[in-house]
Amino acid sequence: MFTNGSKKAIWLATKRIAVKSRLYSDRAAANRDTKSIVQISRSNIYRFGDPNFAVPVFRDVEWTVDEGESWAVIGTGSKQKTALLQTLLGHLRITPSPPLPGGLFPFLSDPPRDPHTCVARVSFAHRSRAAGGAFYDYTSRYGAVREEDRITLRESMFGEYDFLNIQPKGGKVKTPIEIAQDEVKKGIFEDLTSRLGLSPLLDLPLIALSNGQTRRARIVKAILSEPELLVLDEPLTGLDVNTRPILLNVLQSLHESRSPRIIMGLRMQDPVPDWISHVALVTGETILTGIKDEILSNHAHHRAKEAEHSMASTTQSYLQPGLDHGKPVVDMQNVNVSYGPRKVLRNINWTIREGQRWHLQGANGSGKTTLLSLLTGDHPQSYTQRSGSNMELFSRPRQRIPTPLLRSLIGVVSPELANAYPRRAGVSVFDVVGTGFDGGFVPGGKDGVGKGLEGTLSDEVRQWRVKRVREVLNGLGPTSWETETSSFAAGDELLALNEVFSKRDFLDLSAGEQSIVLLMRALVSHPQLVLLDEVWSGMDENMVRAARRYLCEGGVGSDQAVVVISHWEEEVPWTVQDGLRRFKLDDGEGQEL
Numbered sequence: 001m002f003t004n005g006s007k008k009a010i011w012l013a014t015k016r017i018a019v020k021s022r023l024y025s026d027r028a029a030a031n032r033d034t035k036s037i038v039q040i041s042r043s044n045i046y047r048f049g050d051p052n053f054a055v056p057v058f059r060d061v062e063w064t065v066d067e068g069e070s071w072a073v074i075g076t077g078s079k080q081k082t083a084l085l086q087t088l089l090g091h092l093r094i095t096p097s098p099p100l101p102g103g104l105f106p107f108l109s110d111p112p113r114d115p116h117t118c119v120a121r122v123s124f125a126h127r128s129r130a131a132g133g134a135f136y137d138y139t140s141r142y143g144a145v146r147e148e149d150r151i152t153l154r155e156s157m158f159g160e161y162d163f164l165n166i167q168p169k170g171g172k173v174k175t176p177i178e179i180a181q182d183e184v185k186k187g188i189f190e191d192l193t194s195r196l197g198l199s200p201l202l203d204l205p206l207i208a209l210s211n212g213q214t215r216r217a218r219i220v221k222a223i224l225s226e227p228e229l230l231v232l233d234e235p236l237t238g239l240d241v242n243t244r245p246i247l248l249n250v251l252q253s254l255h256e257s258r259s260p261r262i263i264m265g266l267r268m269q270d271p272v273p274d275w276i277s278h279v280a281l282v283t284g285e286t287i288l289t290g291i292k293d294e295i296l297s298n299h300a301h302h303r304a305k306e307a308e309h310s311m312a313s314t315t316q317s318y319l320q321p322g323l324d325h326g327k328p329v330v331d332m333q334n335v336n337v338s339y340g341p342r343k344v345l346r347n348i349n350w351t352i353r354e355g356q357r358w359h360l361q362g363a364n365g366s367g368k369t370t371l372l373s374l375l376t377g378d379h380p381q382s383y384t385q386r387s388g389s390n391m392e393l394f395s396r397p398r399q400r401i402p403t404p405l406l407r408s409l410i411g412v413v414s415p416e417l418a419n420a421y422p423r424r425a426g427v428s429v430f431d432v433v434g435t436g437f438d439g440g441f442v443p444g445g446k447d448g449v450g451k452g453l454e455g456t457l458s459d460e461v462r463q464w465r466v467k468r469v470r471e472v473l474n475g476l477g478p479t480s481w482e483t484e485t486s487s488f489a490a491g492d493e494l495l496a497l498n499e500v501f502s503k504r505d506f507l508d509l510s511a512g513e514q515s516i517v518l519l520m521r522a523l524v525s526h527p528q529l530v531l532l533d534e535v536w537s538g539m540d541e542n543m544v545r546a547a548r549r550y551l552c553e554g555g556v557g558s559d560q561a562v563v564v565i566s567h568w569e570e571e572v573p574w575t576v577q578d579g580l581r582r583f584k585l586d587d588g589e590g591q592e593l
């Protein structure tokens with residue numbers, strides 16, 4: 001059953017195909033139905049530069065995607081799943097390469113079209129903004145918007161698609177086909193932005209959008225660039241519960257009208273949409289492909305055995321009673337945040353006490369990140385609450401705590417921080433974890449454990465810091481999540497794995513490994529307040545399991561308060577039965593559930 005919205009999308013997409021099809025011959029139209037979309041046959045897949053005798057990333061891959069099928073690539077690990085999707089973008093080498101003339105994408109071969117322009121990928125697993133090694137200031141979205149950040153969501157879309165000004169400047173007159181194409185694109189743009197809840201945000205600076213809003217905007221932009229095949233890596237991550245089915249509905253209608261065809265990358269724990277007919281399941285270097293139900297039921301059997309094994313070693317954490325009487329770590333009374341007339345947080349009253357575990361909930365754009373930025377001091381309105389409002393942190397008025405001190409008292413993991421954290425050559429895992437003591441981004445001090453707020457550390461403190469880095473590395477390092485290695489290694493051998501990991505360049509780690517290192521950084525100083533915003537982002541299933549276990553089994557203590565932000569209730573390490581409390585933001589207002 002289609003909703004009116006999806007019928008409209010299909011109508012628009014069909015009309016778009018009609019316009020497009022004039023550009024191709026009848027033969028090409030016929031080919032769309034007969035030629036495979038993706039074709040890899042008995043090949044190994046390597047990183048570019050690796051010789052054929054190197055260990056391949058994937059071995060003996062057999063994968064055919066036919067027209068009319070709907071595929072999801074599901075990974076037990078994020079890294080491998082992303083590698084398969086990158087293969088479609090030509091970032092890995094297939095040996096032997098799929099034979100010409102069809103090549104990897106037979107449907108693009110007649111008439112020949114360039115995969116670089118016809119295949120697009122939107123990834124939310126990859127973090128690129130700090131890839132050059134420089135820190136970019138993610139807090140700029142909270143203050144006065146700088147000139148270079150002033151570009152609005154609408155401009156970011158219209159920059160390339162001149163819908164408003166149908167006849168472009170400069171004398172060139174559009175042909176009737178170009179005008180018709182633009183009108184169809186404009187229709188698609190309006191339909192998609194409205195269905196994905198972006199219409200009221202079109203004139204906001206792009207930088208002001210929340211995480212989930214930005215993700216939706218990136219998907220719309222990719223669709224507007226009219227690829228033939230759109231690869232979406234983890235499109236559901238970071239989306240709130242209500243938006244997920246809407247997005248899936250939109251993707252289904254686009255895929256069914258082949259405008260564009262969609263291949264979706266999902267995490268093992270994501271629900272697989274009903275309309276997905278086929279699955280490529282990536283486990284290590286093996287890819288199992290076939291009909292969804294067959295592949296998933298085989299795997300479920302295997303996982304049930306694994307779960308039995310891991311359950312045996314998991315102890316449940318029950319929080320101590322009496323946590324409502326602990327010292328307040330955060331005390332907010334009538335706290336507000338607004339941007340001009342736009343009120344993002346309204347009269348928030350929330351007390352967080354030591355020992356408590358909170359799940360901060362709310363739809364995309366409801367103000368969760370903004371609320372956390374008040375606590376970390378990243379938001380300028382953290383200082384400027386009007387009279388009648390009050391915010392105390394660690395039992396002191398917020399204004400009396402210098403921001404550098406605040407950074408050293410709060411351990412934070414967030415998508416913004418992960419994006420912004422500099423990736424520089426020569427900066428090791430140990431160095432990155434060591435920056436957590438002072439809450440900075442540049443490693444420093446003797447032994448790489450910072451200099452403290454006074455600029456020097458006593459030998460005793462320095463030694464404690466080094467010991468703490470080793471402790472979290474041993475608690476969350478590879479021996480806790482690399483299950484295959486840990487089952488064979490023992491004792492010193494295990495510790496050696498963590499030692500080797502601690503010396504690796506942070507820059508060279510996979511997205512999941514970087515995430516777990518940033519979690520270590522947040523926990524290393526044993527801060528009184530720990531803020532975990534989308535903490536599992538990019539982590540493999542076994543890393544998530546290991547990190548949850550670590551958090552529940554003493555990784556954070558009863559003298560520490562923890563706030564978890566996640567759109568997935570099952571991702572929070574504690575449950576209501578354990579004593580977890582829930583605070584929900586709804587249209588700027590907050591209350592405990």
Ligand SMILES: Nc1ncnc2c1ncn2[C@@H]1O[C@H](COP(=O)(O)OP(=O)(O)OP(=O)(O)O)[C@@H](O)[C@H]1O
Binds near residue numbers: 141210211344363
């Ligand atoms: N400079 C600004 N001007 C106007 N609105 C802004 C500005 N900065 C942020 N906003 C708005 O504040 C709201 C809250 O954003 P925030 O990032 O806190 O949401 P969130 O709850 O963390 O969302 P998500 O779940 O998507 O991460 C958003 O609707 C955003 O568009």
